[in-house]
Amino acid sequence: MQSSALQSTVLACMSDVLSSSPDKIRAAEAELKALEVTEEFGLVLASITVSADAPVHYRQLASVVLKQYVETHWSEASDKFAEPVPPDEVKNAIRQLLPNGLRDEERKIRSTVAYAISAIAHWDWPENWPNLFDQLLYALSCDDPNLVHGSMRVLSEFCQEVSDHMPQVAQVVLPQLPRVIAQSQVYSVRTRCRAVNIFSTCANMLFATSLTHTPAP
Numbered sequence: 001m002q003s004s005a006l007q008s009t010v011l012a013c014m015s016d017v018l019s020s021s022p023d024k025i026r027a028a029e030a031e032l033k034a035l036e037v038t039e040e041f042g043l044v045l046a047s048i049t050v051s052a053d054a055p056v057h058y059r060q061l062a063s064v065v066l067k068q069y070v071e072t073h074w075s076e077a078s079d080k081f082a083e084p085v086p087p088d089e090v091k092n093a094i095r096q097l098l099p100n101g102l103r104d105e106e107r108k109i110r111s112t113v114a115y116a117i118s119a120i121a122h123w124d125w126p127e128n129w130p131n132l133f134d135q136l137l138y139a140l141s142c143d144d145p146n147l148v149h150g151s152m153r154v155l156s157e158f159c160q161e162v163s164d165h166m167p168q169v170a171q172v173v174l175p176q177l178p179r180v181i182a183q184s185q186v187y188s189v190r191t192r193c194r195a196v197n198i199f200s201t202c203a204n205m206l207f208a209t210s211l212t213h214t215p216a217p
Contacts, residue, residue, distance in 0.1 A: 003040045003043065003044060006035070006038060006040055006041065006044050007044045007047065007048065009031075009035065010032070010035065010041075010044050010045070010048065010062075011048070011054075011058065012028075013028040013029075013031050013032045013035070014028070014032075014048075014058050014061050014062065015028075015058075016028035017029060017032070017061060018057060018058075018061065032065060036069060036072070036073065037083075037084055039084075039086060039087055039090055040090055041069065041086075042066065042069050042070070042073070042086050042090060042094055043086075043090050043093050043094055043097070045062045045063075045065055045066040045069060046062075046066060046093075046094045046097045046098055046116075047097065048062035049062045049063040049066055049098075049101055049109065049112070049113060049116075050097060050098065050100045050101040050104070050109075050113070052104075056106055056109075059106070059109055060106075060108055060109065060112070063101075063108075063109060063112035063113060063116070064112060066112075066116050067112060067115055067116050067119065070116050070119045070120055071119060073085060073086060074086070074091070074119070074120060074123055075123040077123065078123075091120075091124075091128075094120070095120065095124070095128075095129055095132075098113055098116060098117050098120075099117065099135050099139075101113030101150070102114060102117075102139060102146075102147055102150025102151055102153075102154070103139075103144055103146045103147035103150060104146065104150070105146060107149070110146065110149060110150040110153060111150075111153055113150065114150055114151075114153030114154040114156075114157065115153070115157060117132075117154050117158075118154050118157035118158040119157075121154075121158055122158075125158075126165070133169070133172060133173075136151045136154060136155065136173075137172055137173070137176060139151035140152075140173075140176040140177075140180065141176060141179075143186070145186060145187055145188065145191065148180060148187060148191060149187075149188070149190070149191045149194075152180075152191055152194040152195060152198065153194070155173060155198050156194055156197065156198055156201075159173075159198055159201045159202060159205070160201070166202065166205045166206055166209055167206065167209065169202065170202040170203075170205075170206050173198070173202060174199060174202055174203075177195045177196075177198060177199045178199075180192060180195040181195045181196060181199075
């Protein structure tokens, strides 16, 4: 199925999922489940999620389904894994597309996109997504509050997963956080509190790592 035809089919299913008819909802959910085996299903979901032209409720639903798709199909090492794994070219396209959603006007979109990015990064960073932190650092240094908030959401999720790489992560992330924390006129309380939490998480994990690697007297 070509991606344009697949997208039309997915959007039609979403229309039925969002309807008030139980029969339509059940049938549409079953069809979406069946479409998971198509190679570009995840890419279509990512495209709908970050599309400013799609209705917000469609985008929110697409982002939720995308989260489930990543958890189930992205890596054979996942406890929830089910065939098939998306092709490498589709994975790469999704990795390129999703960061665009971190600057979205809708907070719920930013949050679900951030979760999908962190879930993918759990498996792909740094080997298959080496520029992820460059993208996040750029986002943290910009003056777009939405993009900063979206990036914070990624880091909140991801910092819990990278204990093996924490010295490298902390070295680039920690210097960016005080600027966000200090600018109360630019960033919301929610975003600034998240920056504090990330700073605390990084510092605590660095301390734990230092204890692990400190030679016994």
